[in-house]
Amino acid sequence: MTARTFPPGFLWGAATAAYQIEGAADEDGRAPSIWDTYSHTPGRTLNGDTGDVAADHYHRWAEDLGHLTELGLGGYRFSISWPRVFPGGKRNTAGVDFYSRLVDGLLERGIRPVATLYHWDLPQELEDAGGWPVRDTALRFQDYAADIVGALGDRVDTWTTFNEPWCSAYLGYGSGVHAPGRTEPAAALAAVHHLNLAHGLAGRVVRELAPRARLSVTLNLHVIRPASDSAADADAVRRIDALANRAFLGPLLDGAYPADLLADTAPVSDWSFVRDGDERTAAVPLDVLGVNYYSTTLVRTWDGVSPRSDADGHGRSAHSPWIGAGDVDFLPQPGPHTAMGWNIDPSGMTELLLRLRDEYPHLPLMITENGAAFADEVAPDGAVHDDRRVDYLRRHVDAVGAAIDQGADVRGYFVWSLLDNFEWAWGYDRRFGIIRVDYDTQVRTWKDSAHWYRELVAGNALPD
Ligand code: FCB
Numbered sequence: 001m002t003a004r005t006f007p008p009g010f011l012w013g014a015a016t017a018a019y020q021i022e023g024a025a026d027e028d029g030r031a032p033s034i035w036d037t038y039s040h041t042p043g044r045t046l047n048g049d050t051g052d053v054a055a056d057h058y059h060r061w062a063e064d065l066g067h068l069t070e071l072g073l074g075g076y077r078f079s080i081s082w083p084r085v086f087p088g089g090k091r092n093t094a095g096v097d098f099y100s101r102l103v104d105g106l107l108e109r110g111i112r113p114v115a116t117l118y119h120w121d122l123p124q125e126l127e128d129a130g131g132w133p134v135r136d137t138a139l140r141f142q143d144y145a146a147d148i149v150g151a152l153g154d155r156v157d158t159w160t161t162f163n164e165p166w167c168s169a170y171l172g173y174g175s176g177v178h179a180p181g182r183t184e185p186a187a188a189l190a191a192v193h194h195l196n197l198a199h200g201l202a203g204r205v206v207r208e209l210a211p212r213a214r215l216s217v218t219l220n221l222h223v224i225r226p227a228s229d230s231a232a233d234a235d236a237v238r239r240i241d242a243l244a245n246r247a248f249l250g251p252l253l254d255g256a257y258p259a260d261l262l263a264d265t266a267p268v269s270d271w272s273f274v275r276d277g278d279e280r281t282a283a284v285p286l287d288v289l290g291v292n293y294y295s296t297t298l299v300r301t302w303d304g305v306s307p308r309s310d311a312d313g314h315g316r317s318a319h320s321p322w323i324g325a326g327d328v329d330f331l332p333q334p335g336p337h338t339a340m341g342w343n344i345d346p347s348g349m350t351e352l353l354l355r356l357r358d359e360y361p362h363l364p365l366m367i368t369e370n371g372a373a374f375a376d377e378v379a380p381d382g383a384v385h386d387d388r389r390v391d392y393l394r395r396h397v398d399a400v401g402a403a404i405d406q407g408a409d410v411r412g413y414f415v416w417s418l419l420d421n422f423e424w425a426w427g428y429d430r431r432f433g434i435i436r437v438d439y440d441t442q443v444r445t446w447k448d449s450a451h452w453y454r455e456l457v458a459g460n461a462l463p464d
Pocket of ligand 1: 163164167220292369416423424
């Protein structure tokens, strides 16, 4: 592989999310979120794992900041727990103080804080009132945003409204493999819209209260390929692209839902929850678009006869997250695969970034997540020789560089994840960290990938 360098000022970072690392689930006035309820419901998560303790970051945050410094990172992407800082629609000072200390700690170390307002942990009381399918939840999100952005302001470098609203809507309310575990197709589409609306409402709050901060949203855009060059398979790609990608890109960046999405889903919903002006509200101008990339998607139009695969990589359920696309099948893809069963294909990273370059040429991009779970083994000397993770990261970072060479305006890269953590329905079984967490002792150990990443960051170039 040829030596690959990155533009001066390229932002290298690591990412985490509140429920996945913090623990301290009922400390200092935190209220339950939908993930507390879901993970405590028997059968919902692997081994019944919950985020009650997680990586105990709430108590070990100072140590964890030390790891960021030693890695030499320029940015840290974390999320703020809504039920910790704004339970019952009122400020919880102890919760806000936690993030205030974290942000100040980052600034003292010269690390740019990249804060996500919502990484899936809706306060349970708002789910009880209807959750994201209900419009009022978007207004409650605006209230929460006003309070926390008012408190932290532009000490935060980049405010990200949502992480992967696709997952919140379709996995939370469609297939039910994520909290709150509902399987209501029409409600999932209403959730899509209220998440988009909430993004616009909160985005305007950020603009007003933190005028020097940058505004972003993070999407898990799908790289969708057809199983054949038939017209039917091309149409499968179009339909999944509408649900997965353009349901968000449309309102957020172009100010309108795509007509084919509304037509495809008409048997399920008339979208009457979209009110005049909502799409304009959703399209608040962004400074940077966050891109999460892990693998690719392969689809065909099902012939109604042959066995289906439904291998979309998003967890097994009797209910599809692909609302109104029951005749689209998702095919397994050639390996190698990660421990999530996701195929490893760095070319998809380049492809995605070039699509965004073409469609939104003036919008800066940031890789806000990329990484891999593998069944790590601890060597007798305590080291973790995670060669496959190093290889995964090396090839994907190289793919980002290839896109930059071809004109994609990518400003940074955040590895998922700083630490092993609670991988949602997969609990603690799937480890994504470049730093290992021993969940019995909470001891952190750098894996080989952390050492490799430090070298990459120090040189702003792929190590040999
Ligand atoms: C993304 C999530 C993140 C983590 C990775 C593996 O979908 O944003 O929290 O679970 O996948």
